[in-house]
Amino acid sequence: MTPPLNITLVIPAYNEERYLGRLLDSVEEAKKCYTGEVEVIVVDNGSTDKTLEVARGYPVRVAGEEKRCIASVRNRGGKMARGDLIAFCDADNLVDSRMFEELARVMSSGQYVGGAVRIKFERMSLGLAVTLAASNSLPWVVGGGGGFVFCTREAFEDVGGYDEDYYVREDADFLATLRYYAKHVGKSLAFIRSTHVVTSARKFDKHGDWILIRKVCFEPRLWGKQRHPQFAKELWYGH
Numbered sequence: 340m341t342p343p344l345n346i347t348l349v350i351p352a353y354n355e356e357r358y359l360g361r362l363l364d365s366v367e368e369a370k371k372c373y374t375g376e377v378e379v380i381v382v383d384n385g386s387t388d389k390t391l392e393v394a395r396g397y398p399v400r401v402a403g404e405e406k407r408c409i410a411s412v413r414n415r416g417g418k419m420a421r422g423d424l425i426a427f428c429d430a431d432n433l434v435d436s437r438m439f440e441e442l443a444r445v446m447s448s449g450q451y452v453g454g455a456v457r458i459k460f461e462r463m464s465l466g467l468a469v470t471l472a473a474s475n476s477l478p479w480v481v482g483g484g485g486g487f488v489f490c491t492r493e494a495f496e497d498v499g500g501y502d503e504d505y506y507v508r509e510d511a512d513f514l515a516t517l518r519y520y521a522k523h524v525g526k527s528l529a530f531i532r533s534t535h536v537v538t539s540a541r542k543f544d545k546h547g548d549w550i551l552i553r554k555v556c557f558e559p560r561l562w563g564k565q566r567h568p569q570f571a572k573e574l575w576y577g578h
Contacts, residue, residue: 343375344423344443347492349416351409353384355430356393358539363397365433373439382416384409410501410509417495426489427510431539434487441534442489452521453490454529455514459537486510487536490517 348366352359359381370377379399383391384407394401404415413427424446428434435441438456445451488510498516505512514528521527 343373344446345376345378345421346373346424346426346439346442347378347380347416347420347422349413349420349425349427350379350381350399350430351384351412351416351427352381352386352390352394352430353412354386354388354390356386356389358431359390359393360396362428362430362432362434363394363399365436367397369434369436369438369440372436373443375439375443376422377439378420378422380416380419382412384412406503408503408506410503410505410513413509414500414503417500420492420495423492424489425492425495426487428487428536429538432486432536433538434536435534437534438536441531445529445531446489446491450526451529452494452524452526453488453514453517454531455489455510456487456531457535458486459535461537461539486538488513494520 350359350362363379366377366379379397380402381390381394381399382402382404383394384404391401400419402415402419404412406412416427417425424442426442441456445454494517498513498520501509501513502516518528
């Protein structure tokens, strides 16, 4: 019998004391359903609240990243990862109890270099429904699938991780890079619908339920690389 994959879960965190504990609780429950090893790395991005205190209350590795760029934070954790498979999960998510079991099942086939999982919102509205449909139905076309992205450690190293010139849409760019890499090595990307993450609607609560659709449709500059877009500062750092 093939031994289970070792998985590393990387969690970027900036002022996440409200959400990090509940995510880590859900991770601990998912670990109970999986026979393989799950390493968890929380990468703090200069939090000024009790994020670090919360993280240290769980069996996780804690690291720090000074650069205020979400791609850099993800890369910091990815470079530390010991697992065969590296997953990147936003701190305001909850993971399904079958998450690691399903990741290992799909990736053990050897057909894929990485991919993403289905997303649910904690609440729903028309704007969120449209956003959700875009993310879950056409992930590779619209650049969705963010919130929980995964890849083999080999793929992460071969593509050089996330492009740190992207301050928004870094997940979409990473998935596009992985898709190109997958074709080169004769494999593909997986979009796993048999498990999911539940994500908070906090950014929509603050900026409006149509914020992502509006930004994508009416601000095409967000599709390219930018140095310090104001939108990224508002979205990730609250200013």
